[in-house]
Amino acid sequence: MDECIFCKIVKGDIPSAKVYEDERTFAFDDIQPMAPVHVLIVPKGHVETVMDLAEDDDLAKDLLTAAQKVARIKKVDRSGFRLVVNCGSDGGQIVSHLHLHLLGGKKLADEMG
Ligand code: 5GP
Numbered sequence: 001m002d003e004c005i006f007c008k009i010v011k012g013d014i015p016s017a018k019v020y021e022d023e024r025t026f027a028f029d030d031i032q033p034m035a036p037v038h039v040l041i042v043p044k045g046h047v048e049t050v051m052d053l054a055e056d057d058d059l060a061k062d063l064l065t066a067a068q069k070v071a072r073i074k075k076v077d078r079s080g081f082r083l084v085v086n087c088g089s090d091g092g093q094i095v096s097h098l099h100l101h102l103l104g105g106k107k108l109a110d111e112m113g
Pocket residue numbers: 005014016017028029030031032033040086092093094095096
């Protein structure tokens with residue numbers, strides 16, 4: 001997707017603070033962090049929302065495995081963290097390229113929505 005900002009970040013056309021990368025995933029610090037640790041984990045290929053994940057693809061697992069690695073890199077694997085995936089307009093998804101928010105580094109608020 002030519003116009004997608006997260007595709008541009010994956011390609012390096014828009015700079016980002018990279019945290020982790022493997023064959024299928026890319027992780028970088030959120031530009032407007034909502035917690036001391038706030039990392040976005042995205043598939044390298046353009047997938048719009050969680051509803052567009054194919055059943056016969058391991059991408060969901062790959063994203064979760066990347067999240068585990070990010071948690072260790074950011075040293076929140078023991079203290080804990082939250083993974084959030086916004087989907088569509090009610091879910092508050094602003095960027096239409098699937099991403100996991102990994103939030104941690106403080107005691108997060110109890111409310112979920
Ligand atoms: P959403 O609301 O779509 O789930 O979250 C999109 C996230 O992307 C927001 O937390 C926002 O701060 C982040 N974001 C938007 N544009 C950029 C950017 O150019 N660079 C980085 N690092 N994060 C971005």
